[in-house]
Amino acid sequence: MSKVTQFLARITSGGLSRSRYGRLAFAVTVAMALVASGCVAGFNPLNPLKPLPAAPLQAASPPAAVAPPVPTPAAAPPPAQSLPDVISVVQQVKPAVVSIVTESVGLNVFLQRVREQGTGSGVIFDPAGYILTNNHVIEGARQITVLLPDDRTFDGTVVGRDPLTDLAVVKIDGANLPVARLGDSDQLRVGEWAIAIGNALALPGGPTVTVGVISAVGRSVPEPSGTILHDVIQTDAAINPGNSGGPLVNPRGEVIGINTVIASEAQGIGFAIAINEAKPIVEQLLASGRVVWPWIGVGVQDVTKRLATQLRLSVSEGVLIQDVQRGGPADRAGIRPGDVVVKLEDASVKSVRQLQTEMRKYKIGVDVRITVVRGNQQQVVTVRLQEMPRGL
Structure with a gap:
């Protein structure tokens, strides 16, 4: 692990x-x-709501002979959901x-x-x-x-x-x-x-x-x-x-x-x-x-801002590689745990769903270019898609 x-x-x-x-x-x-x-x-505790402070009182002064301000029309509230x-x-x-x-x-x-x-x-x-x-x-x-x-x-x-x-x-x-x-x-x-x-x-x-x-x-x-x-x-x-x-x-x-x-x-x-x-x-x-699922043999997780901070990643979105199956397509291509996938061919990848969607566009046996971020550097690796083994 x-x-x-x-x-x-x-x-x-x-x-x-x-x-x-x-x-x-x-x-x-x-x-x-x-x-x-x-x-x-996980959950972050919410700060209790606090009332807005009262506006400070002003000393009274004689009214100035100026035209009263024209009130700005208030924005219409959004329609309520029935x-x-x-x-x-x-x-x-x-x-x-x-x-x-x-x-x-x-x-x-x-x-x-x-x-x-x-x-x-x-x-x-x-x-x-x-x-x-x-x-x-x-x-x-x-x-x-x-x-x-x-x-x-x-x-x-x-x-x-x-x-x-x-x-x-x-x-x-x-x-x-x-x-x-x-x-x-x-x-x-x-x-x-x-x-x-x-x-x-x-x-x-x-x-x-x-x-x-x-x-x-x-x-x-x-x-x-x-x-x-x-x-x-x-x-x-x-x-x-x-x-x-x-x-x-x-x-x-x-x-x-x-x-x-x-x-x-x-x-x-x-x-x-x-x-x-x-x-x-x-x-x-x-x-x-x-x-039939295309398979590259990795364990993955969506990258969020919270996760990026916790793992000190250099990117705040993408797909984190958690595990790489030994001998699988990703392993043979040089992908490592901790890499973040940000692109498949020319398509940006910001979530696991996007990665799956892009992989489905290609046939089993096709070589695809995957861009990963490792540390502060981007690398492009070529991975051959395989059919997902039964029983995994």
Whole structure:
């Protein structure tokens, strides 16, 4: 483990749990295209608010014979965000939100094989019966049952899944299936309303609806399996066990995220995979049942101003290399822990998501130029992209 990784481990806080309901433990394959392996967390105490001091009193003086000042018109306040019509949104989306019940085989404390059952959620996004959900909801399932709010029940089959992004597509065969519209998560603004719908706690009677706001966007959060999810939406809409795979919806009734994990040691902190991050994954899963990720064999972390100060980096944005897999593409190219990636070919790189996006533009086996900052010097190295090994 590199010194960079050791340092980040000391300042990283945990406490995240998945919102699947049922099984108490998960054996999830950690598949990392970039082997992302860190997430910095922490809080700085806010100074208490202080009232403005009163203006000093002035001695009275005779009025001067001058024209009174013309008051400057006050700037118009920004328009207030109206309350969402939650009832209408729920009527649009709820019919397409499904409960997913899985059966699998596990081992009890006596190492005996026992039947296990788990539940989660999903959302129908195509009238042909394609459902978007989380990989951890269906992973290892021998049988999948899908229940619709109209009481119809279907057998589900896995079309494809991607452990790296914790996304999966399940197929059911049925007629007149309701469909939810997918939105544009890149247009989200912090503070706007968000509505979570899902099979919370596997309660009977249909999906549960909770309302909150978009608390933050572009988060990177670790899953219990160790996988780092990037471009994640944070919301205070209540997300509970069983919500995994269910939609996070905007006031227009569009799916903007897939609810995935909750902060178990905090209140009002849940996370959803941004739908724009999910769309290209879904396309590959529908086409081939799996996602082919270009891989260079590094552990990475977004560089922030706080992290740059703590590690005394010479740049305040980019992608920090935490670990380099021995014998991997990056290792052979001379990349080291502590390097900061700032460019891939001619494209600037300011985040892990940007690095992943740029790498996806190139085919496996192609040589790409990566610019890194080492100390105070920039260096350009050539790395040959490989397909991510299965089982990582």
